[in-house]
Amino acid sequence: MAYERWARVVVDLDAVAHNVRMLKARTRPGTLFMAVVKADGYGHGAVQVARTALKAGADRLGVATVDEAIELREAGIDAPLQLLSEPPASAVDLVVEHDLVPTVTTPAFARALARVAAAAGREVRFHLKVDTGMNRIGVRAEDAPGIASELAALPGLRIEGVFTHFATADVAGDWDFEAQVARFADVVARTRDEGVSSVIVHACNSAGTIMHPEAHLDMVRCGIAIYGLHPAPSTYGLVDLRPAMSVVARVTLAKRIGMGEGVSYGLTWRAAAPTTIATLPLGYADGVHRLLSNRMEVLIGGVRCAQVGRVCMDQMMVEVPRNQEVSEGDEAVLVGTQGEQRILMDELAESAETINYELACALGMRMPRVYR
Numbered sequence: 001m002a003y004e005r006w007a008r009v010v011v012d013l014d015a016v017a018h019n020v021r022m023l024k025a026r027t028r029p030g031t032l033f034m035a036v037v038k039a040d041g042y043g044h045g046a047v048q049v050a051r052t053a054l055k056a057g058a059d060r061l062g063v064a065t066v067d068e069a070i071e072l073r074e075a076g077i078d079a080p081l082q083l084l085s086e087p088p089a090s091a092v093d094l095v096v097e098h099d100l101v102p103t104v105t106t107p108a109f110a111r112a113l114a115r116v117a118a119a120a121g122r123e124v125r126f127h128l129k130v131d132t133g134m135n136r137i138g139v140r141a142e143d144a145p146g147i148a149s150e151l152a153a154l155p156g157l158r159i160e161g162v163f164t165h166f167a168t169a170d171v172a173g174d175w176d177f178e179a180q181v182a183r184f185a186d187v188v189a190r191t192r193d194e195g196v197s198s199v200i201v202h203a204c205n206s207a208g209t210i211m212h213p214e215a216h217l218d219m220v221r222c223g224i225a226i227y228g229l230h231p232a233p234s235t236y237g238l239v240d241l242r243p244a245m246s247v248v249a250r251v252t253l254a255k256r257i258g259m260g261e262g263v264s265y266g267l268t269w270r271a272a273a274p275t276t277i278a279t280l281p282l283g284y285a286d287g288v289h290r291l292l293s294n295r296m297e298v299l300i301g302g303v304r305c306a307q308v309g310r311v312c313m314d315q316m317m318v319e320v321p322r323n324q325e326v327s328e329g330d331e332a333v334l335v336g337t338q339g340e341q342r343i344l345m346d347e348l349a350e351s352a353e354t355i356n357y358e359l360a361c362a363l364g365m366r367m368p369r370v371y372r
Contacts, residue, residue: 006250006329007282009369010336011044013052015242019226020056022240023209027216032200033057034082036223037072038064042357043287043364044227044245047075048371053226054079062221066091066100073098082127084221085137092116096124101160103129105137110151117156126151127161127200132183133176134167144187149194161200161219162191169215170207170232181215207231210238229345229356243345246336247363251300252315253279254326263317264309269294276320278305280332283312287362288334295351300324300332302339335363 035053060080131138206225
């Protein structure tokens with residue numbers, strides 16, 4: 001028997017292709033473009049987004065884990081796949097087997113990878129990550145040239161790239177950003193002095209790609225922006241991005257309640273007058289954060305309806321405005337457009353006191369996806 005859950009994520013792949021083209025158009029000819037599809041394509045579906053991005057002009061793909069990369073390989077994707085952080089040494093066999101491009105941040109991992117690559121008669125490409133101020137991962141900037149030279153001499157390995165990551169690329173005129181740019185330029189120059197040249201040098205994430213063309217270098221790495229979500233308010237209006245994700249559900253129950261009656265756990269909301277409450281079949285297990293309780297709105301019949309009461313694990317309730325008819329099966333939109341009204345992921349994220357990245361990932365975890 002066919003079953004359709006009454007809550008789903010709708011992903012517009014044409015929007016993804018459009019966003020890749022718009023972002024690529026901001027780079028100079030010859031600049032490589034990495035589409036970042038980690039975290040299951042930021043909740044949009046890694047395989048489908050990867051295929052779409054590559055067709056739209058992406059040159060390679062970025063992921064976070066070996067498992068994410070293997071999923072793409074098993075789906076038949078043969079484009080270069082870069083691990084954006086160094087995996088455990090126990091994964092070196094899988095890196096070699098699946099022709100992955102790992103990030104290296106420790107000589108110990110590089111030596112383990114070299115042993116396996118040399119034994120297999122293979123040459124594995126890798127990128128050296130340099131910490132220029134983010135203080136997350138990477139070799140220290142002052143140590144990078146010497147380490148690059150040391151690793152370039154290991155058998156079975158080829159240093160294909162050197163890169164860093166900006167902490168404040170979304171802040172216009174930021175001193176820390178400028179300091180990172182200068183520090184990285186110095187690292188690259190000294191690395192070339194050590195004899196390590198002909199490598200792909202890259203630094204820009206989505207915000208950097210949009211706001212800082214001077215820092216595009218040999219490649220840009222775009223994640224959140226290819227999904228049509230802005231990395232920060234500072235990028236609004238600078239590039240035409242189309243949101244790819246919508247979140248829709250159907251009303252499972254519509255009922256009248258009396259003045260003073262409460263809704264959901266703790267009865268944190270009570271009706272100021274007789275009203276209609278509509279129940280929707282999704283909750284915090286589907287990525288609708290509990291913190292959104294009594295803070296968000298939902299579109300039903302092209303009208304904004306206030307969410308009321310605490311968001312439950314699998315369900316949530318909304319108050320239907322007076323004189324509006326709502327029935328079981330009617331469509332509700334949490335993110336997206338209905339009629340002339342629109343709710344952006346950014347609006348939901350602001351109400352949840354978080355960022356659009358987190359909500360997109362969370363919303364795509366349990367609900368089925370529909371692609372168009």
